Amino acid sequence: MSAMSDDYRQLLDATIQHLEGLKSRGVRHVAVAPETLRALALPPAAGKSASANFKPQIPTAAVPSKIEPTISMPPKKSAAPVAPVKAVIPNLKVEIKSSSPEKAAAFTALREKALACIKCPHLAASRTTVVFGVGTIDAQLMFVGEAPGADEDEQGEPFVGRAGQLLTKIILATGLSRSDVYIANILKCRPDTPGQSAGNRPPTPEERATCIPYLQEQIDLIKPKAIVALGATAVDGLLGKTLGITKLRGNWQTYRGIPLMPTYHPAYLLRNQAMSEKRKVWEDILKVMEKLELPISTKQRKFFLPA
Numbered sequence: 001m002s003a004m005s006d007d008y009r010q011l012l013d014a015t016i017q018h019l020e021g022l023k024s025r026g027v028r029h030v031a032v033a034p035e036t037l038r039a040l041a042l043p044p045a046a047g048k049s050a051s052a053n054f055k056p057q058i059p060t061a062a063v064p065s066k067i068e069p070t071i072s073m074p075p076k077k078s079a080a081p082v083a084p085v086k087a088v089i090p091n092l093k094v095e096i097k098s099s100s101p102e103k104a105a106a107f108t109a110l111r112e113k114a115l116a117c118i119k120c121p122h123l124a125a126s127r128t129t130v131v132f133g134v135g136t137i138d139a140q141l142m143f144v145g146e147a148p149g150a151d152e153d154e155q156g157e158p159f160v161g162r163a164g165q166l167l168t169k170i171i172l173a174t175g176l177s178r179s180d181v182y183i184a185n186i187l188k189c190r191p192d193t194p195g196q197s198a199g200n201r202p203p204t205p206e207e208r209a210t211c212i213p214y215l216q217e218q219i220d221l222i223k224p225k226a227i228v229a230l231g232a233t234a235v236d237g238l239l240g241k242t243l244g245i246t247k248l249r250g251n252w253q254t255y256r257g258i259p260l261m262p263t264y265h266p267a268y269l270l271r272n273q274a275m276s277e278k279r280k281v282w283e284d285i286l287k288v289m290e291k292l293e294l295p296i297s298t299k300q301r302k303f304f305l306p307a
Ligand code: URA
Pocket: 145, 146, 147, 148, 149, 152, 157, 158, 159, 160, 161, 163, 164, 185
């Protein structure tokens, strides 16, 4: 089997695992864009796989094609069974479950508020969906990015485009899956680009300031043990004006009492394919794994080191 089809299979496995995770938590409906269904039916064209960018140095044994059993994080509280609370969100058919009914209800209320948000009228007018966040609200690890791009706006889920596929690959390389963590952005709406048919722009300071309360509340409710801030916008958005991502990455910061690891955005790794840059991000992730006391194999420790 070629490396490309290996990549494709791993992405499919990750998708299946994600869906199985949702199903095991009681989710019965998932919104899937027709484009996504078409993309799943066809292997990606050569050279277009974002995951390939993170693959070459990852020994396949470390990213098993069937990630089973998932190395899941230890539960935060007692594992005593608690009746899950379900809340169906009408437009995205997302069910939010948590071992804490109050937390699930508060998260549902927050989500509904964000989905109806029109505080930035220009973004409310241009968006297809509000991209609130994805994952488990009991996550011990949160990833925070910048803002939805075109793919995310269309599908209503953060990090599903090329950079997202690479983030998924990074998460899988830790032994976790997307459904074990929570992924959100500084901005919940795609920054508009009037007069342009394509392209992205970073959020303005005003947009950031308007939207950040949603993320703050998400973090306050989830209470992760660690946050990974992906790129300068995420770091600046959470920490305020900082030294810059190049100086900060790899050094623990604190956000509302929670350890925060700044690292490069996966989109940067798509632009700069140097092994040294991949290794930097991986070293940052290793620090996060250590903080969360996740098991780290010798192979994992060596990813992206010269042979
Ligand atoms: N880049 C981000 O920062 N967030 C997304 O959701 C997708 C791409």
